[in-house]
Amino acid sequence: MFGGDRVDLPRETLTVTFQVVTPLFLSGAEQDKAEIRLPSVKGALRYWYRAIQPQYNQLDKESTGASLEEQLFGGTGSGAGLGRFLLRDVSTEEVKQNIRRRFDPVFSKDLSYLSFSLRSKKLERDYIQPDQEFKIQLVLRPETNTERQKRNWQELMASIWLLGHVGGLGARSRRGFGSVQLSSWEAPPDSLAQQVLKELHIAHQQQTSQDWLKAFMHSLKVIHSWFVNYSESPTHTVINQQTGFYLASTGFAHWEKALAYGAKCIKEFREQKGIRRVALGLPMILPNKVIIQPKKREGNRVASPVWLRIVRIGKEFYPFFSVLSAPFPQIEKMDKGQSRNVHIHHQTVLEEFKNYLVEQGYSQGASL
Known part of the structure; x- marks a missing residue:
């Protein structure tokens, strides 16, 4: 007891x-x-x-x-x-x-x-x-x-x-x-x-991707109604009106194929963004041993605000992305023993990632 x-x-x-x-x-x-x-x-x-x-x-x-x-x-x-x-x-x-x-x-x-x-x-x-x-x-x-x-x-x-x-x-x-x-x-x-x-509602009990996303958003809105809305910039990862949820339009017969498809989306987007891809997590090592990292007083890493998971709907597996709201610290570029501040508008990059997912055919959940 x-x-x-x-x-x-x-x-x-x-x-x-x-x-x-x-x-x-x-x-x-x-x-x-x-x-x-x-x-x-x-x-x-x-x-x-x-x-x-x-x-x-x-x-x-x-x-x-x-x-x-x-x-x-x-x-x-x-x-x-x-x-x-x-x-x-x-x-x-x-x-x-x-x-x-x-x-x-x-x-x-x-x-x-x-x-x-x-x-x-x-x-x-x-x-x-x-x-x-x-x-x-x-x-x-x-x-x-x-x-x-x-x-x-x-x-x-x-x-x-x-x-x-x-x-x-x-x-x-x-x-x-x-x-x-x-x-x-x-x-x-x-x-x-x-x-x-x-x-x-438990979304995983649905049999189609459309019904899964509807059940998911229904319950998320119920949960959000239980709590006071965020009115300030987050000091940690939060779920608020800026958060986005994206379910792939294509299902796969095996979790491995679904995860590989999700990995492809992250990899291609990061390759397009160069140094701006740090918005998806730090530290990052570039060619010639250049390191992008948070300022030392703010820790040595930044967890990614982008979560990729695989959901099983019926007999198929789907990549599912959650792009959460999160703070982003000052970062610095370490090159040949020298450091300098780097300014990244991380929220802009995250919005670009959301748009990229939509372009790839992901279905977006309704906003909170």
């Missing part, structure tokens, strides 16, 4: 099933061993909570100094402590025993542009195979305040839905590997959790 729980209040649960669509490279201390790690899943949920909740770092009026994020997920700050829910792995033992396999070089040839960092002569990595399913269960702490309990379920289900439709897990999850899709979720009948999940 949670510390301080009242025994006369029921604990509501939510059981979630994810399907692995592309090889999932998720490891613990042993980097060559693949495993479903609950801390990694919780970290991903926290990421998507921040992306959709603009007030995540504001103090919770009902707590003792903890932020809204700390109140829900836990933290080490003053007044934080344990979060509002427990996370369990409830996958069957059969699944847990059959999810490992050595990284297969057969598909690495076509996908070397995306998988270069996964291949190493020094480290042969296991991965969780596509078509496997794993289940997690969330147990929410009992609460007498019904509105607070409902809000917590909305926050958690928004994070789960975004992870299972937009994000991914493990290494290279922004570039198509580790695509995990939300297959199903269930809660006890007549519970608050059941009421909330009925408002959201």
Whole structure:
């Protein structure tokens, strides 16, 4: 039980099933061993909570100094402590025993542009195979305040839905590997959790790409209505009115072909943009050992605001791009030991990438 729980209040649960669509490279201390790690899943949920909740770092009026994020997920700050829910792995033992396999070089040839960092002569990595399913269960702490309990379920289900439709897990999850899709979720009948999940559609249960995109945008708008809109420039990756979602018009019989098609789009666009392609992620190494990187005081890398994942619709696999809003730091060009500032209008480049996807036949989701 949670510390301080009242025994006369029921604990509501939510059981979630994810399907692995592309090889999932998720490891613990042993980097060559693949495993479903609950801390990694919780970290991903926290990421998507921040992306959709603009007030995540504001103090919770009902707590003792903890932020809204700390109140829900836990933290080490003053007044934080344990979060509002427990996370369990409830996958069957059969699944847990059959999810490992050595990284297969057969598909690495076509996908070397995306998988270069996964291949190493020094480290042969296991991965969780596509078509496997794993289940997690969330147990929410009992609460007498019904509105607070409902809000917590909305926050958690928004994070789960975004992870299972937009994000991914493990290494290279922004570039198509580790695509995990939300297959199903269930809660006890007549519970608050059941009421909330009925408002959201699982797009992967649709059988056509048109219906998938409609279900996706419907649920995204519902989630967005649960939270206050962003009014300022983001300090981290967010989902707002500037975000774009693009589903390929062509499906493929295998995830590998779909991912190769998505990789081709990124590669061709970056080749057209020269140094401006840094808007899709840093650092970047140019010929003659020229390095483009953030100013050192701002870190050594910038995660890409462009997420590529593969979604399975019926029996076919489709590339799906999410172009999110994100801050962009000052960058510098290191050439022969000398550095100089470089100015890139990253939002302009991202808009050009959106237009490029439309030109390639991708279907654009309606705006929020």
